[in-house]
Every structure is written in C-alpha cells, then in structure tokens.
Amino acid sequence: MRIIPVASGKGGVGKTTFCLNLALSISRYGRTVLIDLDPGTSSLRTFLDMPVKKDMYHFLKKNIPIDECITPLNNSLDPEGLFKKFFLIASPKNFVHDIVNFSDSIKARLIQGINSIRADYVIIDNKAGLDTNVMDFLPVTNTGILIFTPKMKAATVTAAEMVRASIFRICQTLLTQQRFNFSIYSSEDKSDNLKVITSIKERIDEAYENDGESFEGFLIKLNKKFKKNIIIRIIRQFIEDYRVYFILNQFDSVQESADKIIKPFVERIYASISSKISITNLGWLIEDREIKKSAEYGLPYLLMQHYRKKQEEMKSKSWYSELESSMGINKKKVKKDIDIHEIMDDEISRQLNLLNEMYTHGFSKDPLANLDFIVEGIKAIGLSSTQDLGMKRILTKQEILRKFYSE
Ligand SMILES: Nc1ncnc2c1ncn2[C@@H]1O[C@H](COP(=O)(O)OP(=O)(O)O)[C@@H](O)[C@H]1O
Numbered sequence: 001m002r003i004i005p006v007a008s009g010k011g012g013v014g015k016t017t018f019c020l021n022l023a024l025s026i027s028r029y030g031r032t033v034l035i036d037l038d039p040g041t042s043s044l045r046t047f048l049d050m051p052v053k054k055d056m057y058h059f060l061k062k063n064i065p066i067d068e069c070i071t072p073l074n075n076s077l078d079p080e081g082l083f084k085k086f087f088l089i090a091s092p093k094n095f096v097h098d099i100v101n102f103s104d105s106i107k108a109r110l111i112q113g114i115n116s117i118r119a120d121y122v123i124i125d126n127k128a129g130l131d132t133n134v135m136d137f138l139p140v141t142n143t144g145i146l147i148f149t150p151k152m153k154a155a156t157v158t159a160a161e162m163v164r165a166s167i168f169r170i171c172q173t174l175l176t177q178q179r180f181n182f183s184i185y186s187s188e189d190k191s192d193n194l195k196v197i198t199s200i201k202e203r204i205d206e207a208y209e210n211d212g213e214s215f216e217g218f219l220i221k222l223n224k225k226f227k228k229n230i231i232i233r234i235i236r237q238f239i240e241d242y243r244v245y246f247i248l249n250q251f252d253s254v255q256e257s258a259d260k261i262i263k264p265f266v267e268r269i270y271a272s273i274s275s276k277i278s279i280t281n282l283g284w285l286i287e288d289r290e291i292k293k294s295a296e297y298g299l300p301y302l303l304m305q306h307y308r309k310k311q312e313e314m315k316s317k318s319w320y321s322e323l324e325s326s327m328g329i330n331k332k333k334v335k336k337d338i339d340i341h342e343i344m345d346d347e348i349s350r351q352l353n354l355l356n357e358m359y360t361h362g363f364s365k366d367p368l369a370n371l372d373f374i375v376e377g378i379k380a381i382g383l384s385s386t387q388d389l390g391m392k393r394i395l396t397k398q399e400i401l402r403k404f405y406s407e
C-alpha cells in the first residue's frame, strides 16, 4: 500500500480537483481509496454527486469499521464499471466539530483506520495550509504531493514553508526526551548529545530569524565542533533522504511557471533548509474549461471524458522512459558539500528542461494526457530503488523514533 497525501499551501489551488482525478486515474492500476480529510468544506462530496451511506462520521463517532465506510462509485456515475477499483471515504455532510478540529483521540483512531485500509493506493485530500491536522498526515522521509499553481503565487511560498515545517517537525520528534530510553544515550558522549540537542532545538526555534544560513549549513558547523556526533548524523541523513514532489495546476506556460513557481520554490527550500533535498516535478494539469465545468456538474472530469468519447489510443508510451532521467528518478544524489548556488542553478535548469521536454512532446494540451503522465511517474517511482513516494503507513511518534534510531 502507498499512502499519498496531497497538500497545498493555500486553498483554491485545485487540490480536490487533482486528488479526485488522480485517484480515478490511478485506480485503473490498483485498488484506490480516496480520503476526504478536508471536512470543513466537504468539497469532494460536491465534486462527486452521488449518495453516500456511511462516511467519516460513522467511522470516527459511531465506531463502525472503516471498511464499511468506504463507498464505490455510484452506477449512475460509472454505468460501465470502468472505475471499479475506485473508492471514496467521504467527509461528513454537515459540520461535526471534532471531526473538523481533530482531537488527539480522533486523530489516533483516524491514523489507525487509514493504516488498516486494504488498498494499493490511498490518496488523501488534506486541508490547505500548515496546522498539525495536516502535518500529522504527511510522510516522514518523503513527502506526498504538493500542489500549487502559477495563478496563486502566495501558495508557492506557503508550500515551501510547509516543507520546512514538516522537516523541523520530524527533527523535533528526533530530539525529544523520550529518546533517552534509547541505547545511544548510555554512551560516553552523553553530555555532547545534550549540547547538540539544545543547539539544534534553539536553531529550529529561531529559524524565523535565521534567513541567512541554511539549516544544513548550521549542521555542518555544529558537526565541526562535535565530531561524529550520532544525533547530527541522523538529522543530516534524514534531510538527505527527504523528497519533495510537486504538481503544477492550471499550468499554461513554461516561462510563467518557471518564474512564479519553480525558481522561488527551489530557491527557498535550498536557502532555508538544504540543497540536498531532492525536488521532483511530477507533471502538471492545464487549465481547462471542462475541468471547471465538471465541478459544477458534480461529475469528475475523468469520468466525463471516458463516457463522452472512447479514449483514443495513447500515441506512444516511449516518451516516458525518455523523460525518466530528466525527472530525476535515476538521478544520483549529490553528497558532497559543493557550492549551493551551483546546485541551485543546476536543479532549476533540470526542472525547466523537464517542463520544456514535456511541452514539446505535446503532453501539455490535454488534461487526460497530463494525468496519465503523472500516474506513469508515480508508478515508475514505486518501482525505483532509489526513489520513494508516499508511505506504507502513517507513523506514530514512537514509530518514527524507532525507525531512525534502530537503523
Ligand atoms: N486545471 C483546472 N482547470 C480549470 N479549473 C480548475 C482546475 N483546477 C481547479 N479548477 C477549479 O478551481 C476551483 C478550485 O479547485 P479545488 O479543487 O476546489 O481547489 P482546492 O481543493 O485546492 O481548494 C474549482 O472551481 C475547480 O473547478
């Protein structure tokens, strides 16, 4: 199972639209459950106009097993059963306070429920922004998918902040007192460890004022003082393994996306956290009138298209393997501490090359092709030994500690 949370810095960037169509698209390759975790607006239900017998409310408040709260597509939406492997866990129809503002016990039940779902893919439509209700559903070593649009510049900045916050949140967990139970603390470096923990914690707390130096830069300095310290090593390894995937929605020009999204996003992450974080563009979705209309009809775009015309044979699939290397799926990670500006320029030009290549291959014109491209990418990453996307289960804090300290 792959749990892929989709997050955005701001609302209105097309997260629900994307989640729904991604889930439909990927369900052709395996059992897929789409979870609406944005219950305040319950927008997935308006995008998908069909009766739902049991939803998140029944699971969270009535103790009904999660399997019974999963709804298949209604016959009226999918009369030929083209999307038999697509399922939805809807959010409650009406406002239920502690489902909108998760209490700790509700959250724990939800995480346990999601982990127990039988599926090949679980796609989570998160709330927009940065609160803990979102953060707790983001993966530990590789993010899910971030989505933003050149139409809303502020969403890009917030998305970069989300990456930083999610990295710092895991670092905080790795620096908690509970770790004193772990064997490394009985070693002779005990007092060094304490000093290291205090300095990193202070640096994270003051991150807001530290715009000049990246977090990685700070760790390198700290490492010079406390040579071979295990905590610094673990935190640096965690950052090196961290992966960011993103989608551009309402994409309409390479140049516009480059200037408004890719440059500021990559620059911000590199400058404030580390140039070792790998950032991958999974593709885009163009702005399309039919997509807009589909929301008004309560009929997902992908269903609409499949029933309007039998989908033509995709021209050629060979484009994908050509693009794999430019997407960075086979890219080796840069381990040496080389000049950050050099890596940054490299990274930005790699991302731009990819966009240009996709553009010239003609995969920009049709949202169905856009979605196919994204799904092929997700599948390829799933098969790759060096890349990863999503998570096998949502980890609790204890599990996060065990994962990092036992390795
Ligand atoms: N690629 C697109 N082309 C046209 N309209 C879009 C596209 N993506 C989203 N929209 C429209 O933008 C609005 C916001 O999308 P939505 O998915 O609800 O955003 P979010 O979940 O991020 O708040 C909706 O009216 C939707 O139909």
Ligand SMILES: [Mg+2]
Residues within 6 Å of the ligand: 015, 016, 017, 038, 043
């Ligand atoms: Mg939404």
